Amino acid sequence: MDAIEILKKYNLLKVIDEELDIYLEIPHIAYVEVKQPDSKAILFTNPIDKKTGKKFDIPVLMNIFCSYRAVELIIGDVENIASKISELLHLKPPVGFMDKLSMFGKLFDLKSVFPKRLNGKGECQQIIKLGANAKLSDLPVLTTWEQDGGPFITMGQVYTTSLDGTMHNLGMYRLQVYNDTELGLHWQIHKDSNHFFHQYKKAGVKMPVSIAIGGDPLYIWCGQAPLPMGVFELMLYGFIRGENAQLVKCITNDIYVPRDVNYVIEGFVDTNRLQIEGPFGDHTGYYTLEEEYPVLEVTAITSKKSPIFAATVVGKPPLEDKYMGYATERIFLPLLKTIAPDLIDYYMPENGVFHNLILAKMNVSYPGHATQLMHAFWGVGQMSFVKHALFINQDSPDLKDHANITKYILNRLHPDNILITQGVVDALDHSSPKFACGGKLGIDCTGDEIEYLGITLLSDEELLSKIQQVSDEVTALKQYEIDTKNPICVIKTKKTRNQKYLIDDLKQLSEYIKILIIVDDKKNDVNNPYMLIWRVANNIDASRDIYIINNFIAIDATNKNNLDNFNRRWPDDVDCTTSILNSLQARGLINIDKDFINRFYL
Ligand SMILES: Cc1cc2nc3c(=O)[nH]c(=O)nc-3n(C[C@H](O)[C@H](O)[C@H](O)COP(=O)(O)O)c2cc1C
Structure with a gap:
């Protein structure tokens, strides 16, 4: 060709x-x-x-x-191509001419x-x-x-x-x-x-x-x-x-x-x-x-x-590997089903950079079925690099219907159905405490909607003000999915201590917060959910960074350093060189504005 x-x-x-x-x-x-x-x-x-x-x-x-x-x-x-592979895998002795x-x-x-x-x-x-x-x-x-x-x-x-x-x-x-x-x-x-x-x-x-x-x-x-x-x-x-x-x-x-x-x-x-x-x-x-x-x-x-x-050029998503990865995801589904026959479909969102986040839809037949599949994933080939896996049952919306699948998951997410374990991780993973070995998060959302343990919803401004009364490290806040049973509250902090202390301080506000996600003040935008997912999925090691305190879940997605007893070097973000962007723009070779630069953290 x-x-x-x-x-x-x-x-x-x-x-x-x-x-x-x-x-x-x-x-x-x-x-x-x-x-x-x-x-x-x-x-x-x-x-x-x-x-x-x-x-x-x-x-x-x-x-x-x-x-x-x-x-x-x-x-x-x-x-x-996937269905041709599937046919071959299910080849049976022929009956009739x-x-x-x-x-x-x-x-x-x-x-x-x-x-x-x-x-x-x-x-x-x-x-x-x-x-x-x-x-x-x-x-x-x-x-x-x-x-x-x-x-x-x-x-x-x-x-x-x-x-x-x-x-x-x-x-x-x-x-x-x-x-x-x-x-x-x-x-x-x-x-x-x-x-x-x-x-x-x-x-x-x-x-x-x-x-x-x-x-x-x-x-x-x-x-x-x-x-x-x-x-x-x-x-x-x-x-x-x-x-x-x-x-x-x-x-x-x-x-x-x-x-x-x-x-x-x-x-x-x-x-x-x-x-x-x-x-x-x-x-x-x-x-x-x-x-x-x-x-x-x-x-x-x-x-x-x-x-x-x-x-090719690699860096922050979306890039060419999004399209290559899409083909891989589709073509490998029938092969994956050979080790996980109850798997219906799976989806690796581009901003989860493949191994950092996977959604899997499955037929559920018995208690612990989703957990069984989690272990199958983590035990086989390159699927074993997956850090965060969410399992959803056969009745869920399409996995790519982002708005509805998010609600579906949040309405079923319960601390009792969260599995945190250890395993191999991709050699590129920078957040694990040890090279190529780290935490794994599996969430079983295959059950019924959870009972609503209501919280009092406040506006972003009110909640930020309450949080700032507890800690002046917090600089910005945005709540997502407030119409679900697990609203998410994202905050930015100027980190000066291990965030477990901040989480400890903020758990007193658990009547207002179900899921708290903490990101660094620098280089994050609480109004950009696409890049927030990218950041959080990259930056956390489930065994270190997820805190479950009764029904309050907190996730520390800040960059780690000696405050966290993190002994590896934390790498920098891949950023464009501003002078190059400016020069290309001035010569009419690219045409981008501030909004584009912020949208993709260029
Ligand atoms: C754009 C791109 C760059 C890649 N770079 C590397 C790399 O530098 N090292 C690596 O081990 N895998 C890299 N990979 C992933 C491997 O190509 C992939 O894991 C492949 O299945 C490895 O083949 P193998 O199992 O036959 O070794 C890259 C993938 C893509 C799409």
Whole structure:
């Protein structure tokens, strides 16, 4: 598939010919664009490194998955793909001739699943640069954020194999360019390539790795798909496309890559060597801090004759990963149902940045059923990273009907039905007391509406004044969902102490407050529920930050520090560089106002 042709044909591509810096300028334009309701992909035809004055004749393509329409054009009808997967998972022995015919058709489809290895070279090897000629600085690699540790390849397809060569993997991991020949490989501790890495390390041999860029965008979507270890993501590619992925052997290692990609960076990893990677402004909207990761020593860079460089921008939602994540959510529902048959549907709201918040609708048949499903989620694959899971029964409104589902949940939320436990969390989670291990919150809202333990509702002004009489740390207040059985009161504080003391002081006002949420005074707006959900889901560790005092629930969503005995470093928010936004706006390259900047905490 030629992504540019398709995007152009359906008026989903903007072309910007102006010379633009690979340092901040290009990513900032893409960042602003993909937050627009009718966002488009952008082809930047004249990238330049303004620091060195180097001009690239390689266009940069960003926001390929810019909208639901783009997802449909690139991946296909995701509901249809999900139902094909579901049919296969429920295949039964055929009864009768017509049944046999239809089963034959389904199995015939599977012929396209297995990648084909071709002899000879692919288009991605029209130009071959080896040794000292293979320079990463020849690629227009972007630096997205001011505090980033350097330039990062953000849409790399990382191809690896197990030590014995029986398993193959495609993963989408960011890659930090250290210099002309070395790349940091940010495969996190739970990911498949990291498991392969340890096989090579144990055997004391170098690990071959190849990174492809561009080609059919479905490769990149497959790279981020959470398939179990040992299932090659290009099988999913073949299943969705109905055509086998066609692979060619790399020039300097034995890895196979798709023949039609734009670039291939080949090399080996010395498994005894790790190097500091990051910081990097990540899709949580926070920086991931420096940590040690393996390093790829580049042996060759091959490309098409006229390659295009693909990149994405991650940061605060909504971004391109919203659209990629939507396809993942839909296509993986039937697979998830194999471990949780009572699951009807699930939804990962974009401002919950996927693993931080999930809503699940289920058929409830017995007491504890929702709790059983919580444990199933937390025990399987990448679903185990989910921090906060809310379970709702079959009679609930549509999960995406935000207004009604919120009321439905709040009318059923009761302290007795809240489970707080511990488990693995995403390596990116910054709020857990320990790296990759932290609190989990499961709320069972599958029961009947709770009895109303009424509170006296006050206006925001009256309640703020009462609170300020107790504590002068509180600067602003807004109440939400006051017509439900669990109104939510959000306050901002100028934090000077552990918030458990503030909560202790405020519990005397529990006749006016059911759920209290505390956020920092700085960088929060109590009138912006979209970004409040983003902040709270990111900032809390359920086992530390949720206080249940009889029927009063308080949540401390402030940034943590030594006042909280928090011993890790708390990362900064990923913010745009104001001077870059101003300069782009002045040159007519973006068109945003104060409201837009505040709405998305730019
Ligand atoms: C835009 C984007 C960037 C990502 N960056 C990383 C990354 O740097 N490291 C990582 O381990 N996972 C990253 N992921 C998630 C992985 O791609 C995803 O977990 C995938 O399933 C990993 O494949 P694996 O299980 O085969 O290792 C990213 C996903 C997206 C959509």
